[in-house]
Amino acid sequence: MPEEPLVLGFETSCDETGVGLVRGRTLLADALATSMAEHERFGGVVPEIASRAHLEAMVPTVHRALAEAGATVDDVDAIAVTSGPGLTGALLVGVAAAKAYALALGKPLYGVNHLAAHVAVDELQHGPLAEPSIALLVSGGHSSLLLVPDLARHVESLGRTVDDAAGEAFDKVARVLGMPFPGGPPIDRAAREGDPSAIAFPRGLTGPRDAPYDFSFSGLKTAVARWVEARERAGEPVPVADVAASFQEAVADVLTAKAVRACRDHGVDHLVLGGGVAANSRLRALAEERCGKAGIVLRVPSPKLCTDNGAMVAALGSRLVAAGVAPSAPDLGADSSLPIETVSR
């Protein structure tokens, strides 16, 4: 294995077909195909539609990544693929493709954890991760708070959502407000014109006896829907910008408060954000403000690297190769509920 191996990464856990190429810690290519538009009218990702789209996009996306990097498939030294968590049928397209490329090229294969890959991607932009770090991962599929003593071998779950993912709450509130799917970007835009303190929406699991690092967004989502319905029943106009801003504020407040608390409780002074919701402007601003006050270094990848992509998987693969972690067994499969403690398998 060369000192800086070329790693090909595959990501198909949800609706994005991602293929990335990383050499060492240098990002060479990040090719993406998405079936987002096909899910729009269903208001959420339809697994079978996503899986069909992954199959169609797989080989063309590999070609785009190789062209972007100016490499050929024979240059690849190792292959990494998201093995879980995610949608089983979607994961399996990537796993089968990665296994076939690895077998055909005679290269080692690493089945990796999607959440750990969200953390690893930051190394492509901001250099080696400080260890330990706390990571806050928020998207349509996950909301997790992690303690990361050693990204290649040891990641611990501190907390997670007990009901909806943060991104799901954005999608559902957007639907209530008549905005398109996915809900994150339109709510972020509308909120800029609104007053974040206009409506006091509930902050889930923030009581003194609640689990300090777990999240709950189901009650918030319902509260927003009830508030809007009450307005409509009363025949009054719905102040969309204020609802969006107040909802977004409740989400950002809870997420950042718990992340900063996790840092403080564990004596950790680095926080990494990841996942699609990390692209939310209010979450980024509030995290910066609170980390600044608490003396915590905040690291946030660019929005394109926060959402699901192949580069993050290649980044984690590169990290595993460098750490001398053993490749996956030939009977690697997918695990839709792969625990975060399993960084690679």
Next chain:
Amino acid sequence: MLVLALDTATPTLVAGLANWSQDGATEVLAERAVPSGTRHAELLTPAIAGVLADAGLTMGNLEAVVTGLGPGPFTGLRVGVVTAAALADARGLPVIGVCSLDAIGSGARTVVTDARRKEIYWATYAADGSRLTGPAVDKPADVTLPEPAVGDPAFAERLGIAVASADVTTAGLVRAAAAQLADPSSAGPLVPLYLRRPDATPPTAIKAVTRA
């Protein structure tokens, strides 16, 4: 021409190596049929490595890849199709997709496989092996199929005919791909024979959120 043949359209995955020649002669060098159920993704690449080892060959010896396009349960089916596409892409080989039912049995016959949800995938064939009807998906009670029939015997009673047990074979896959093996440029894109639309129901009411 050394051909790798794959199929994951049924609960038994098939990986085989065959020497195919223009005169139609097919010599199967190695074959593994693995009762893999829903574990196609785990077991397919080991089976491919296994048949190469069995035949004393390597990836570098392969000249073409043939894969079954179904019909079959979608998740498992895609594993075989994407594996064939990726292998062929990595090695720069032609890849040919065939109807998986064409690779079960031979001669004049009806082929029946399990489509789940109490339905069957089926097709009928003439004496020269050419497909007459199908592939299609139906409830057994809604079709009248001619004998002899081969495939999944579990449906014999519901169909009211005898169904002799038969599986996808390497020889069958290669036979079904003969025309494209002779002229690989005639091979179409690898599109699975899904035969059913994806299960997806749009949310009915926008405000369902408070009632959910």
